[in-house]
Every structure is written in C-alpha cells, then in structure tokens.
Amino acid sequence: MPQENEDDFIPHPAFLGRSLKKAEGEVPACTFHIITASAGHVLVGRIIETAPDGIKLADAAIIRRWGTTLGLGQLCTAGRQKETITDYIGTVFIPASALIFIADAPAWASQ
Numbered sequence: 001m002p003q004e005n006e007d008d009f010i011p012h013p014a015f016l017g018r019s020l021k022k023a024e025g026e027v028p029a030c031t032f033h034i035i036t037a038s039a040g041h042v043l044v045g046r047i048i049e050t051a052p053d054g055i056k057l058a059d060a061a062i063i064r065r066w067g068t069t070l071g072l073g074q075l076c077t078a079g080r081q082k083e084t085i086t087d088y089i090g091t092v093f094i095p096a097s098a099l100i101f102i103a104d105a106p107a108w109a110s111q
Contacts (some may be wrong), residue, residue, distance in 0.1 A: 032108035034063070034076055036100040042072070043094070044086065044108055054095040055102075061086035072103070079107030 035043045035057070045060030067083025068074040074081070 030104040030106050030109075032105045033057075034072065034103045034105045034108075035094060036072075037094055038098040038100065041098075042066075043089075043092070044075075044105055045092070047102075048091075052096065054093055054097075055099070056091065056093045058091050060090060060092045061088045075107075076103050076105045077107055079105070079111050 031046055032044060033047055035045070035055070037043065042063040043057060043060055044063055045057030047055050048058045049056035063075065063084065063086050065083060065085040066072065066075060067081040067085065075084070080086070
C-alpha cells in the first residue's frame with residue numbers, strides 16, 4: 001500500500017480543519033456554499049477560512065425567503081429564484097457550534 005502524504009488530501013469546509021481524501025486530479029470546484037445554522041439561519045457565501053471553531057464567509061448573505069418550489073436543493077443547483085430574498089451581510093464568522101450543514105451551491109457563482 002502506498003504511503004499517503006498531505007498532498008493527497010484537500011481541506012473541505014464541512015469538516016472544519018479535517019480533510020477528505022483527494023481523488024486523482026480532483027480539485028475543489030464549488031466557490032459558493034449554502035450554510036444552515038442554528039436558529040433557522042440560512043446563508044450563502046464563499047468560504048474563505050475554516051478552523052476547528054468555525055468558518056468564515058465572504059460575500060455572504062442571509063437567505064430570508066427561499067422563493068423555491070423544490071426546496072433548498074433548488075437554491076443550491078439553480079441559484080436565486082424570482083421570489084428569493086437575500087440580505088447582504090459581507091464577511092461573517094459562523095461558530096462550529098452553530099453549523100447544521102454546508103451544501104455546495106455552484107449556481108450562485110454566476111449570480
């Protein structure tokens with residue numbers, strides 16, 4: 001069995017400082033993520049920093065109204081909808097204790 005080194009792993013924001021095994025030639029493709037946090041907060045933004053105590057988002061917005069017919073997954077894959085309402089908040093730190101889940105949201109990169 002070949003020896004693994006740090007270059008075989010990529011940092012992944014959902015694991016807050018831990019890593020996922022990198023497939024041959026794989027590079028992280030998603031720039032934007034939708035994050036659900038405690039107290040019902042749903043945010044979208046670019047993860048710019050991960051640490052064991054939380055994540056930092058840039059270009060972040062609270063998604064106040066989803067405006068979807070197919071739920072949160074529709075926001076991840078299709079992006080903002082006609083009825084979606086967001087409130088821009090800039091850069092924000094979300095503590096690990098408040099994180100519920102992080103989803104890739106590639107459609108937001110072009111919006």
